[in-house]
Amino acid sequence: xxxxxxxxxxxxxxxxxxxxxxxxxxxxxxxxxxxxxxxxxxxxxxxxxxxxxxxxxxxxxxxxxxxxxxxxxxxxxxxxxxxxxxxxxxxxxxxxxxxxxxxxxxxxxxxxxxxxxxxxxxxxxxxxxxxxxxxxxxxxxxxxxxxxxxxxxxxxxxxxxxxxxxxxxxxxxxxxxxxxxxxxxxxxxxxxxxxxxxxxxxxxxxxxxxxxxxxxxxxxxxxxxxxxxxxxxxxxxxxxxxxxxxxxxxxxxxxxxxxxxxxxxxxxxxxxxxxxxxxxxxxxxxxxxxxxxxxxxxxxxxxxxxxxxxxxxxxxxxxxxxxxxxxxxxxxxxxxxxx
Amino acid sequence: xxxxxxxxxxxxxxxxxxxxxxxxxxxxxxxxxxxxxxxxxxxxxxxxxxxxxxxxxxxxxxxxxxxxxxxxxxxxxxxxxxxxxxxxxxxxxxxxxxxxxxxxxxxxxxxxxxxxxxxxxxxxxxxxxxxxxxxxxxxxxxxxxxxxxxxxxxxxxxxxxxxxxxxxxxxxxxxxxxxxxxxxxxxxxxxxxxxxxxxxxxxxxxxxxxxxxxxxxxxxxxxxxxxxxxxxxxxxxxxxxxxxxxxxxxxxxxxxxxxxxxxxxxxxxxxxxxxxxxxxxxxxxxxxxxxxxxxxxxxxxxxxxxxxxxxxxxx
Numbered sequence: 001x002x003x004x005x006x007x008x009x010x011x012x013x014x015x016x017x018x019x020x021x022x023x024x025x026x027x028x029x030x031x032x033x034x035x036x037x038x039x040x041x042x043x044x045x046x047x048x049x050x051x052x053x054x055x056x057x058x059x060x061x062x063x064x065x066x067x068x069x070x071x072x073x074x075x076x077x078x079x080x081x082x083x084x085x086x087x088x089x090x091x092x093x094x095x096x097x098x099x100x101x102x103x104x105x106x107x108x109x110x111x112x113x114x115x116x117x118x119x120x121x122x123x124x125x126x127x128x129x130x131x132x133x134x135x136x137x138x139x140x141x142x143x144x145x146x147x148x149x150x151x152x153x154x155x156x157x158x159x160x161x162x163x164x165x166x167x168x169x170x171x172x173x174x175x176x177x178x179x180x181x182x183x184x185x186x187x188x189x190x191x192x193x194x195x196x197x198x199x200x201x202x203x204x205x206x207x208x209x210x211x212x213x214x215x216x217x218x219x220x221x222x223x224x225x226x227x228x229x230x231x232x233x234x235x236x237x238x239x240x241x242x243x244x245x246x247x248x249x250x251x252x253x254x255x256x257x258x259x260x261x262x263x264x265x266x267x268x269x270x271x272x273x274x275x276x277x278x279x280x281x282x283x284x285x286x287x288x289x290x291x292x293x294x295x296x297x298x299x300x301x302x303x304x305x306x307x308x309x310x311x312x313x314x315x316x317x318x319x320x321x322x323x324x325x326x327x328x329x330x331x332x333x334x335x336x337x338x339x
Numbered sequence: 340x341x342x343x344x345x346x347x348x349x350x351x352x353x354x355x356x357x358x359x360x361x362x363x364x365x366x367x368x369x370x371x372x373x374x375x376x377x378x379x380x381x382x383x384x385x386x387x388x389x390x391x392x393x394x395x396x397x398x399x400x401x402x403x404x405x406x407x408x409x410x411x412x413x414x415x416x417x418x419x420x421x422x423x424x425x426x427x428x429x430x431x432x433x434x435x436x437x438x439x440x441x442x443x444x445x446x447x448x449x450x451x452x453x454x455x456x457x458x459x460x461x462x463x464x465x466x467x468x469x470x471x472x473x474x475x476x477x478x479x480x481x482x483x484x485x486x487x488x489x490x491x492x493x494x495x496x497x498x499x500x501x502x503x504x505x506x507x508x509x510x511x512x513x514x515x516x517x518x519x520x521x522x523x524x525x526x527x528x529x530x531x532x533x534x535x536x537x538x539x540x541x542x543x544x545x546x547x548x549x550x551x552x553x554x555x556x557x558x559x560x561x562x563x564x565x566x567x568x569x570x571x572x573x574x575x576x577x578x579x580x581x582x583x584x585x586x587x588x589x590x591x592x593x594x595x596x597x598x599x600x601x602x603x604x605x606x607x608x609x610x611x612x613x614x615x616x617x618x619x620x621x622x623x624x625x626x627x628x629x630x631x632x633x634x635x636x637x638x639x640x641x642x643x644x645x646x647x648x649x650x651x652x653x654x
Contacts, residue, residue: 045577209617213369
């Protein structure tokens, strides 16, 4: 081996080591996969649409090599674990994960980490320590509703609580937040609590069933996807419409707008934008880029108030959910905020 | 006393007694103030369960192994496509209804096609069909909610002489199905097939034709329910049918129809549907937590089924 070949080899090794740190070129060969457990409601559909909308241009601009979305058919943890195993074999560099269970996928996630794959979970997060978590502060989401109501109704009043799907982590968290809020603002009293399963028709049925037995209700605290159904039930029972906190669905916003125009009805709406999948995508890209990212990040809420109702309604797809897609810069900001 | 005994010997009486008891208990909580409004809410929501329950009842009557698991997907697809077709245009209400019925016919024919031509057991056939149908619903509208025409929405949420319109529709369909089951030759055929398919075939009953018709009726009723439900709740949702899989089977069983087939009744479907709505309302009214509520619901249902089935076997 001559001195010249050694020099060349060294140069090659050096350039290989140095080049990945150049801007924009570094993750262009990386493949990211989305592992999604469920697609059967409008929120998840919007989530998948957002993913497409953001990742397609990102792939075209060579930010990453691929960003494929996969959804399991049965919403089963075992099925999703198998899906993750397949992704490991297919050689993805990062897996963005909306998990069917916070614990049941830990084995598969650990296997992925051991294979050198970056796993970023969001919305439905996993508690395996090697994965990143982009979590929603559901408790705060519940508490902030009561805080808002305390400003609107300083004298307090009766609350009807509409919960989500019984036995699901998210439902327990939001409800705990609401009860915390009621403790903080004791002028409120929860007089009824029903499960609406985050669906308008189920919420409508549950509220219609319990309403005849309730005293005057001043406000309804919700979890999203159930506000319009509650409004319908109050209307059908010919009762005074209380302040119903909405959950960013288009039909809820539409109804709110109609009431606002008719009788200056005032409320607020809060939920998580389905576009959070794109935030997870950019976070995964940043990690692949070699950025130092804390394992636990928090998703910002998407809150709609009386003033920006019209703007949000305009940008929301008919029949869909109010949404924002996140950019690379947004991801950098979320990462920086967590430090 | 004889009237009392005759009444007690009817398998459906228990679901009615249970519905009445839960109603009284719920109303007592408010000191009687809620009688009227609770009655109206119950009739409305029970009617949806009745409409799907009637179809499922006919299928279950066909005997062991016969059940239609594609009911929820059919509800979703028919609600989604019919509303998309009408696109809030009131002049398309009738064509929209035809679209819904057409979807029911299509799903029913496809269901029986899988069962008969490919010799797949009904449970597997209707389950796989439900995946196809549900995917079609997702693909066709991506879960976007389109509002029903105002007139139709007013009709489905409205009342005539204090009785919800939906309940009137449910009652009309019930009378039709009761006639089919109790008065027509078709009803005797499905009962005969449910009791012994072999004997029925030997007796010259067109077994295939009868089963085919039954699966089609079931799917059409589910589609009709989807159409009405979507209009009632202000738009179709991808998971709107999910509730009605267990519900449709539960109302058949609680209503005193034989799970093994061959013996069904229409009044029990109503008693059970009223009861299923009331039991949730009652437990909600008394403010039980979710865990206790689900447990009590299960226990109460088991109790009613035991009571109902004991009477049947004692006859």
